[in-house]
Every structure is written in C-alpha cells, then in structure tokens.
Amino acid sequence: MEYPVLIIIVYGVLVGLGGILGYVKAKSIPSLVFGLASGIALMICGWLASTHNVNGIRGAIGIGLLLGVFFGLRYARTRKLMPTGLMTVLSLLAVILLLADTLG
DSSP states (O other), X not given: OOHHHHHHHHHHHHHHHHHHHHHHHHOOHHXXXXXXXXXXXXXXXXXXXXXXXXXXHHHHHHHHHHHHHHHHHHHHHHOOIIIIIHHHHHHHHHHXXXXXXXXX
C-alpha cells in the first residue's frame, strides 16, 4: 500500500471512530453523523488515491483542512483537549503528511 493511501485510510478510520466515540460518550448525534460521513468520505478518497487518481489526495487534504479549521476554532473557544485539540492535531498532521508527500 502506498504511503498517502495509508495515511488517508488511517485518518478516515480514526475520524469515523471519533464520531462513534462522541455518540457513545456524549450521545451526540451530530458527532456520529459528521464523524461517519467524514470517515466514509476519507475512505472514498483513499480508494481514489489507490487508483492513482490525484483527486483522492486532493479531497483528503480538503477534508483535513476543513476538519482542522473546524476543530481548531472549537479548541480556541473551549480549550478542551478531548476531542477538539486531538482532532485539530490529527487533521493538521494528516494534511501536512499528505502535502509533504505530494510536493516532495
């Protein structure tokens, strides 16, 4: 498996699991819906990237940026490490790794 595909799939699984965990711990339906939707979208991006379709990597970078900004703004407001700080770091790390691989 290629490095960017692995990053996207691991990131997608973690995002999906985060949505499920948000529902289990806080009964947050938005966490469940958006976490699973984002995770599935990232899995689709991973599949596209595995077929050497550059739009898979571009899509994953876009989703990562959106989630990074969303959770970064929430973290700035709440200062709670879980889940906002963790998701901010995870999202930005995924974007940085994908950009480094794509540009480098």
